[in-house]
Amino acid sequence: MNKVRIGIIGLGNMGTGHAKYLINNEVKGAELTAICEFRADRLEWAKENLGEGVQLFDNLDTFLASGTIDGVLIATPHYDHPEVAAKAFKAGLHVLCEKPAGVYTKQVRQMNEAAQASGKVFSMMYNQRTNPLYKKLKDLVSSGELGEIRRTNWIITNWYRSQSYYDSGGWRATWAGEGGGVLINQDPHQLDLWQWTIDMMPKRVRAFCYFGKHRNIEVEDDVTAFVEYENGATGLFVTTTGEAPGTNRFELSGDRGKIVIEDGKLTFWRLRVSEREFNETFKGGFGQPECWKCEIPIEGQETGHKGITQNFVDAILHGTPLVAPGEEGIKGLMLSNAMLLSTWTDNWVDLPIDEELFEQHLQDKIKTSKVNKEAGFKTLDV
Template sequence: MDKVRMGIIGIGNMGSVHIKSLVQGLVPGMELAAAADSLEEKRQWAKGILPKGFPIYNEGSEIIKSGKVDAVLIAVPHYQHPPLAMEAFRAGLHVMCEKPAGVYTKQVREMNEAAAKSNVVFGMMFNQRTNAWYRRMHELVQGGSLGAIKRVSWIITDWYRPQAYYDSGGWRATWDGEGGGVLLNQCPHNLDLLQWICGMPSKVRAFCHNGKWHSIEVEDDVTAYLEYPNGATGTFITTTADAPGTNRFEVTLEMGKIICDNANELTLHRLSTNEREFCKTARGGFDRPAAAVEKIETDGSNEQHNGVLKAFAGRVLRGTPLVAEGREGINSLALSNAMHLSSWLDKTIALPIDEDLFLEELNKRRARKGS
């Protein structure tokens, strides 16, 4: 095999983007071999840009059974991600899954277990991990030279959406159709980066406001407080209603503070002395450790979705690393599940969450359609 034959399941916003990229030959080692969507209008769009007679199916299951693909990319509504992935695993196909991994961790855990038992490649479309600024931030925090994390703060409110966005599809912004709001639709990338760079918190207390700024039944405004195993704390604030919004990610460590603004600028305030040591040894009541401000440079690479697919092809063809292993998708989902559950029950939630309790509470909301 010199190219991975990819089937795209779902020709919506992201599926159509992936189809265009593959048609234009933008992903080395991969070619488009089939596509599927349950909506006639989406299939007609694909027929308009693909060669006559190109395999276009009504359902993802048809691609999986077709024998025409080596792998599938799943880009359908969230609840369908795990069932389609597991069907593909059983058929011996490699799987790339769009974010989020699913809606509830109990189902995603089952998907991960099925992937572990199959001899296939499983990747998640966490394309923001290709961003040079976040990669450099990951290296700085996880490298250890700046010491332990003390505080994390991410204000990510530049996800503005007008009411027309939510009115564009009946499944949007509903518990039964989408499984959540800003946390599950816009923020899976941010939550993935948060845990990838800083690790998983041990406790979450969140306040999720449903339909605060839009006529929707799910959350469009969230403030969450995080506690980490080492005693560090954090805040995560997001909404789809702030204009202009903010994207500012700060991590304070023992040896300084890293600030990422707008995902395109990185500043490090590097201390001359470990703050924990300085605190214990300084003699003056108002002394502060000296800090040098550095503008951090990166390699400038930001391949996004095509970079994730290129790495996926590399793993299938040559065994090289993925951008994000499929099993890692459960981490960001665990964070959003914990935030939802905390808000629903009005209390602090320890991680890992009670998955049965979360599903019970989610299903209550799915049953109350339109509430």
Template sequence: MSDIRYGLIGCGNMGSGHANTLTSGAIRGAALTAVCDASADRRVWLRERYPSVTVFDTTEALLDSGLVDAVIVATPHFDHPKDAIAAFRRGLHVLIEKPAGVSAGRVRLMNEAAAASGRRFGIMYNQRMNPLYQKVRDLIASGELGEIRRTNWIITDWYRPQAYYDSGSWRATWAGEGGGVLLNQCPHQLDLWQWTTGLMPSRIRAFCHFGKHRDIEVEDEVTAYVEYPNGATGVFITTTGETPGTNRYEVTGDRGKLVVENGRLTFWRLRESEPEFNARNTVPFDRPEEWKIEFPNLGPSPEHAGILQNFTDALLNGAPLLAPGEEGILGLSISNAMHLSAWREEWVDLPLDEAAFETELQRRIDTSRGRG
């Protein structure tokens, strides 16, 4: 099969980055053949920068052009499901930017369209390419950590000044983005949280502060407590209003603890499982023997280019997708549940009541200063 012909829907910051990657020749078996953008000025720039690529005024014109085998959707959050569904209905493969969408209910329709089309579907969860998180997932899946008892992620190094939010009237509004730090900055961590552990929470109690540190509508500080089906618990803390920030991910099992921080992975490994030790021990204040294992540098992460190459390989030779698009609903359901819990000031069970979330979100969109 010849090169996969990619079309790019949306050429803002992320879209332009994908265009540069594809036109640089960095992705084996891939070529950028068409792009589209809603901005007339942007289209002029695109024609000047990529003279060999066809530039379209609308998404529909690109999808109907016959010039592409697959599309990358890099439009605003609300449009991801709509644009992906339109592509699937034309028999095209789809790779979407994160997040999968704004609400799990709308994303579910996209997943159903993907299944009905028989096309390949991926999401730009580039952090799944990071060797650190791949190793965490491997150690948990292999049983080295034992049964998970607790997770804890503090991700507060998303600092954003007011000038960032003032750079676009759509930024940090319910109508423009559909959420704040949970939807804009943290989708990767929310995905990795469930991807590395293989666990989705069974219920969530979240406390979201809306416009606490900045003049914005949406959440800029979140503390959430979760419970898992096996009895484990977890905490997720994030903000865009704190500096210097922290990025520390801990997973504790009955055979030790994993910590990812400052680009390094450390594993405290118990000689025997904690329940086994506790059952036989008769010495007050004793504890299981442990080893501290500091993993060497696990190598660079190929990031977005890695996802693009993996998706291209899937289309050309059936390689398994590292980030299937259908899995975008998982992290999004967690963030939706956090929002719903904060809005209603109560526990929220998972699977999510998608209709309840949609109703609450729409109330905020209707009064958002980002409307129109």
């Protein structure tokens, strides 16, 4: 096998973008051979722009059984990701899935089990993991340069969305249509990077989600969450789509100093001796460890979606380790689900969350969703 035949499921904005770089042969060892899409206008676009070598399907089962593909790239609505992935695994295909992994962790856990049983390559489109800033941060943390993590703070409020944006599609910002708001639509990358860079998930979460606070929508558009880690560290995650101008600042405090990523730069305030050592040895009144402000050089370029797709193909052809293993998609979603569940129950939520309780609350939201009432959108199969 010297080429991976890829089929794209879903030809919306993301699927179309993937199709363009694949058809232009920008991923070595990959060949776009098929599209699955039920909308006639998008299939017509594919026919006109992707050439005769790409077969077009409007039925998923026929597409998966066609024998024209070795792997699929899933770019469908959120709710469909786990079910479509499970069908692809059952058909003996490799899977690259757009984020988020799904809407609720019970659904994603079942997808992960299907992936494991299949033995096929499974990757998530966490393209921000290719960003040199976050790769360097992960390196500094894992190598011990920052020492033990004390605090994590991420303020990510530069997701400004106007009311006209939400009004552009009746499914937008609804429980039935998207399964959530800013956490599941704008923040999947940050929620993934939050835990990936420090290789640590919180042990419990207390969050305050506000629903339709800034816009006439039914889902969350303003969130402040406080987390606690097993080692005693704490963290804060603040996000919204209703502020302008916004901020994107990720700050980590450790025993050996502080690291901040903001405005495309990584700055390390490095302590000459650890805070713990200084505290144990210092005998004066006022004082603090000597600190050096270091502008950390960042090498390499962000390869984005193409980089993750290339890695997926290389894993199939050469056994290259995955940058974003698909099974890890549940971690960022677990944080998102925990924040919502904490708000709905007005209480702390331990991780891993009570998946049945979360799904029960979500189903209640779907039943009264605007999309469900006005467009007959189906509730989730329980």
